[in-house]
Amino acid sequence: MSVTLPLIALVALIGYFxxxxxxxxxxxxxxxxxxxxxxxxxxxxxxxxxxxxTGVDVVNTTTK
Numbered sequence: 001m002s003v004t005l006p007l008i009a010l011v012a013l014i015g016y017f018x019x020x021x022x023x024x025x026x027x028x029x030x031x032x033x034x035x036x037x038x039x040x041x042x043x044x045x046x047x048x049x050x051x052x053x054t055g056v057d058v059v060n061t062t063t064k
Contacts, residue, residue, distance in 0.1 A: 019029060039045060 039048065
């Protein structure tokens with residue numbers, strides 16, 4: 001039996017604990033959320049997506 005968890009629930013859970021543990025200023029959280037939302041439909045979105053994929057590939061192929 002496997003448990004399925006929606007992605008938004010996982011992101012919300014990670015965000016909640018990240019804010020609780022790291023205690024960033026509220027203005028920084030708002031700026032990052034609003035900035036990400038506003039940049040999602042701009043010409044810069046493919047560059048952000050490409051950089052994110054590259055970063056994930058770098059982390060996933062790291063050998064320890």
